[in-house]
Amino acid sequence: MKRIILTIINFVSIILIICSIGVLTFGAAEGSALEYVRQPDYVKSASYESKTNEMMTDVFDYVQLTDIFEKDGKLDLGLIIAQADIQGQNVSYSLDYLIQYARSMGYYFDSWNRLRNDGSRTISKEEDELNHQIIVQYRAYLPNYKQTSPTDGQMSLGTLAEEALTYLARYYAVKNEFDKSATNFFFNVRYTTKGKEVVFTNDPDRKEEDIRSLPSFVYVDSNSLQVSTSFNNIPQNLIPLLQARNPFQSDSSQYYYSVGIDTDFPNDDILKNNAEVYNSRRISSISGLLMLSLSSIVAILSLVYLALKTGQSEDSSDKKIHLYKIDYCPTEIIISAFFIWGFVAEMVAPQFIESVENVIGFLDNWDFWASALSFLLKYMLFVPMLFSLIRNYKADRLWKSSLLKKICDLFGHYIFSAEKTTSKLFSYLLFVLPNLLAFAMIVFLFVRFYKMASLNALMLALAILLIILSIDFYAWHIATGLSHAVDEQVKSERLKADLITNVSHDLKTPLTSIISYVDLLKREEIDNPRVQEYIKVLDQKSTRLKTLTEDLVEASKASSGNVKIDFADINYNEIVEQALGEFEDKTHAAKLEVILNYPDHPVMISADGRHLWRVIENLLNNCCKYALRESRVYVDITEDEDSGTATCTIKNISSRPLNISPEELTERFVRGDVSRTTEGSGLGLSIAKSLTKLMNGELVISIDGDLYKASVVLKKAVKEVNDTKD
Numbered sequence: 001m002k003r004i005i006l007t008i009i010n011f012v013s014i015i016l017i018i019c020s021i022g023v024l025t026f027g028a029a030e031g032s033a034l035e036y037v038r039q040p041d042y043v044k045s046a047s048y049e050s051k052t053n054e055m056m057t058d059v060f061d062y063v064q065l066t067d068i069f070e071k072d073g074k075l076d077l078g079l080i081i082a083q084a085d086i087q088g089q090n091v092s093y094s095l096d097y098l099i100q101y102a103r104s105m106g107y108y109f110d111s112w113n114r115l116r117n118d119g120s121r122t123i124s125k126e127e128d129e130l131n132h133q134i135i136v137q138y139r140a141y142l143p144n145y146k147q148t149s150p151t152d153g154q155m156s157l158g159t160l161a162e163e164a165l166t167y168l169a170r171y172y173a174v175k176n177e178f179d180k181s182a183t184n185f186f187f188n189v190r191y192t193t194k195g196k197e198v199v200f201t202n203d204p205d206r207k208e209e210d211i212r213s214l215p216s217f218v219y220v221d222s223n224s225l226q227v228s229t230s231f232n233n234i235p236q237n238l239i240p241l242l243q244a245r246n247p248f249q250s251d252s253s254q255y256y257y258s259v260g261i262d263t264d265f266p267n268d269d270i271l272k273n274n275a276e277v278y279n280s281r282r283i284s285s286i287s288g289l290l291m292l293s294l295s296s297i298v299a300i301l302s303l304v305y306l307a308l309k310t311g312q313s314e315d316s317s318d319k320k321i322h323l324y325k326i327d328y329c330p331t332e333i334i335i336s337a338f339f340i341w342g343f344v345a346e347m348v349a350p351q352f353i354e355s356v357e358n359v360i361g362f363l364d365n366w367d368f369w370a371s372a373l374s375f376l377l378k379y380m381l382f383v384p385m386l387f388s389l390i391r392n393y394k395a396d397r398l399w400k401s402s403l404l405k406k407i408c409d410l411f412g413h414y415i416f417s418a419e420k421t422t423s424k425l426f427s428y429l430l431f432v433l434p435n436l437l438a439f440a441m442i443v444f445l446f447v448r449f450y451k452m453a454s455l456n457a458l459m460l461a462l463a464i465l466l467i468i469l470s471i472d473f474y475a476w477h478i479a480t481g482l483s484h485a486v487d488e489q490v491k492s493e494r495l496k497a498d499l500i501t502n503v504s505h506d507l508k509t510p511l512t513s514i515i516s517y518v519d520l521l522k523r524e525e526i527d528n529p530r531v532q533e534y535i536k537v538l539d540q541k542s543t544r545l546k547t548l549t550e551d552l553v554e555a556s557k558a559s560s561g562n563v564k565i566d567f568a569d570i571n572y573n574e575i576v577e578q579a580l581g582e583f584e585d586k587t588h589a590a591k592l593e594v595i596l597n598y599p600d601h602p603v604m605i606s607a608d609g610r611h612l613w614r615v616i617e618n619l620l621n622n623c624c625k626y627a628l629r630e631s632r633v634y635v636d637i638t639e640d641e642d643s644g645t646a647t648c649t650i651k652n653i654s655s656r657p658l659n660i661s662p663e664e665l666t667e668r669f670v671r672g673d674v675s676r677t678t679e680g681s682g683l684g685l686s687i688a689k690s691l692t693k694l695m696n697g698e699l700v701i702s703i704d705g706d707l708y709k710a711s712v713v714l715k716k717a718v719k720e721v722n723d724t725k726d
Contacts, residue, residue: 003309010302014379016295018372020288025368027284036285042278043216043263051274052185053235056218056259058174059187060241063200065171067247068140069095075171081141081164084134084153091134095164102161113172115165128158136160141167178202183269184262186211191246193253214260222254303383311391321395327388331402338385342378349374438468515542565608565694569717572603572637572646579616580635586624587633592652598637603646604717611691612714615699618684619650619710627652628706639716645697649711658708662701688712 024033039045069075077096084091105128106121136153139145141164147153178185180203188201188208212219218229220238227234235241242255265272311321326334350370357363392398399405445461448454518538526532580587580594587594623633634651685701692699697714 003306006302006306010299010306010383013295013299013302014376016291017299018376020292020295022368022372023284023288023291025365027281027288033285033289036278036282037289040282042275045278047274047278048271049231049233051271052216052231052261053233055177055185056187056238057235057241058177059189059200059259060245061170062174062178062187062202063189063245065141065167065174066200069168069171079140081139082136082160083138084136084160086134090137093160095168098161098164099168101157102165105158105161107162107165109165109169109172113169113176115162115169117162123158125158128156132157134160139164177270180206182267184265184267184271185269186214186260186262188256188258189242189245190256191248191253192255193248193250196248198247208256208258211258211260215263216261218259219257221256306383307387307390310387311394321391323391323395323397324388326384327391327395327397328401329388330406331389331392331398332404334385334388338378338381341381345374345377349377434471435468438464511542511546514538515546518542565611567606567695568609569604570607570609570612572605572648572714573598574602575609575612576616576635576637576648579613579620582617583620583624586620590624590627591629592623592627593632594635595632596635599639603637603639605646605714606717607695607697607714611695612712615688615691615712616648618688619712622684622710623650623652626654626656626708628655644716645713646716647711647713649709651707651709654706654708658703658706660703662703685710 027033035046042048069079071079077094077099079095080092081095081098082093084093101123103119104122105117105125106119107115107117108119110116134155134157135147135151136155137147139160145153177183178187180186183202186201186203186206188199188203188206188211190200190208191198208219211217212228216230218227218231218234218238220227220242222242225239227238238257242257246253246255261271265275311323312318313320313322352373353363353366353370357366363369389398392401441464442461445457445464448457449461518535521535522539526535576598577596580596627633631653634649636649636651637646638649639646685699689699692712692714695714697712700711700713702709702711
């Protein structure tokens with residue numbers, strides 16, 4: 001319940017954030033909201049100085065335009081405003097004539113003294129351009145205009161009228177702006193030269209000293225060029241404008257510029273209106289900023305709390321992260337959904353606002369409403385998507401549930417499967433390089449399609465994509481099949497080894513009992529020779545069965561790798577000599593002569609002494625069992641510096657024909673003689689081969705006629721190798 005309430009609070013706070021931004025947008029439309037907060041007094045604000053600076057420069061338009069259009073302080077409609085050459089004749093145009101001509105072309109002034117051209121007309125623009133072409137030689141509102149060529153100043157009479165009325169519209173604007181009965185802005189601009197004086201002012205009854213005594217003022221004259229003002233900033237072009245508007249244009253002329261503003265704003269003008277708007281916007285800005293700050297804090301805190309608690313149970317004892325159905329979507333899908341929805345929101349929001357406008361009418365600040373709706377739509381999806389990602393992170397599923405991980409797993413499965421039939425490097429090259437090349441080609445073709453609108457590039461890119469996906473799927477299918485086959489083979493071998501181990505282990509208990517009871521029977525005084533013979537056979541067979549069982553267990557462990565190997569530096573010469581010493585009685589009984597050859601320095605190898613002893617023991621046992629009586633057995637120890645290995649080779653002549661391959665000799669239950677009546681289990685060479693492999697070595701069996709040769713190849717000890725190189 002608490003989370004539902006916090007979710008509602010979070011959503012409401014987001015709405016309040018949007019509303020507060022709206023308040024700031026509409027309430028501070030002409031300035032920064034912080035400016036309204038920092039400066040409570042409009043007269044000290046940047047907005048006030050900006051407006052008064054604009055009015056200070058408007059004074060010079062007033063000076064220029066009243067000088068042009070007025071006579072004795074009134075608008076002179078009979079003023080000759082322009083002169084033109086029409087077919088060699090000089091024609092003058094009064095202001096009244098140009099106004100009437102402009103009216104015939106549909107021009108008029110609206111209530112704000114702005115020039116419009118959509119009125120009723122008796123002369124069209126095409127007719128004016130065709131029949132009323134003139135060459136203007138003089139324009140009162142451009143006193144510095146000079147004709148530089150015979151065709152300079154060529155235009156239609158309508159164009160001249162429009163140009164003159166544009167200046168007249170500006171005259172009306174500044175006259176209304178500085179009307180003394182409707183303004184709080186007063187100015188006095190005085191030019192003097194040799195006893196002559198021209199004064200421009202919007203309040204003849206107010207003296208210069210009175211203007212400069214107002215709370216806000218600017219004063220400058222040509223004598224000192226020093227500006228006295230209460231403003232922080234004044235127009236940079238104030239002095240150049242004063243000089244440019246000088247009607248005397250004499251080096252001896254002087255000017256005096258005084259501007260003052262009554263900051264009590266007794267009259268209803270633009271400044272008073274701006275002050276009222278400023279105060280209203282200041283209240284709105286403070287309210288908006290306060291609401292924005294509080295709602296942002298609430299939104300952030302509630303969002304953080306919900307993020308921390310999402311996925312957790314209301315029961316504090318339940319530590320499990322609970323997921324929703326959406327959480328089982330791949331991570332990339334969740335992220336992509338948000339970006340796609342953001343794109344959709346950007347398209348839907350403006351369309352929705354336009355639909356609302358069709359119902360309720362025009363909306364001020366259209367961009368704000370579209371942006372606010374777009375943000376709200378994005379946020380409504382962003383929060384669930386964010387919480388889903390957080391829950392997956394808490395459940396340690398953010399990476400595990402991603403498509404990228406699945407692709408990596410698929411790629412890893414392909415490499416793992418492929419490397420069972422070929423090298424890992426080749427598997428990477430076979431898979432990675434073609435796919436990277438295909439990806440680069442597809443990107444290039446799509447860029448070409450985007451820039452050049454090439455349909456061929458698009459079709460080729462799709463074809464390459466289809467081909468590479470087909471090849472990847474086929475290669476993956478083959479690699480997977482091979483992997484399954486190898487896994488099944490390994491599993492089968494493991495099951496066989498486990499079966500042998502389990503059966504051998506189960507045979508040990510009754511076999512131990514049989515051997516014990518046979519031993520007890522041997523100790524009894526039995527006179528019957530036949531019974532004694534039976535007991536002897538039982539003793540031999542039970543002992544052989546025990547040996548076979550132990551060999552089975554050891555062969556199973558060795559082939560499955562379930563044997564602990566303790567590597568140590570061993571003197572190959574010594575361990576072989578010790579083994580031959582142990583077998584001296586057996587070789588003597590078999591009438592074999594052992595000839596040992598080894599280097600006169602220690603041959604150090606890295607191996608497990610116990611398992612190496614078993615390997616040599618099995619090989620010598622084979623010699624004693626199957627070597628030709630009264631023959632010689634050669635035991636040689638050699639070194640190979642290039643490969644860093646040492647080899648013990650045992651050679652002898654077989655007593656029976658070797659009608660079997662060397663590979664078959666190392667298989668389980670195989671002896672040189674296929675008969676099962678002789679001594680031995682047929683596991684000796686298999687055990688020796690497996691143990692040698694576990695010691696990172698190799699058992700090599702070779703047969704040449706009746707010559708049997710077994711070589712145990714092991715790696716030399718590192719120290720020994722280094723010493724040899726030194």
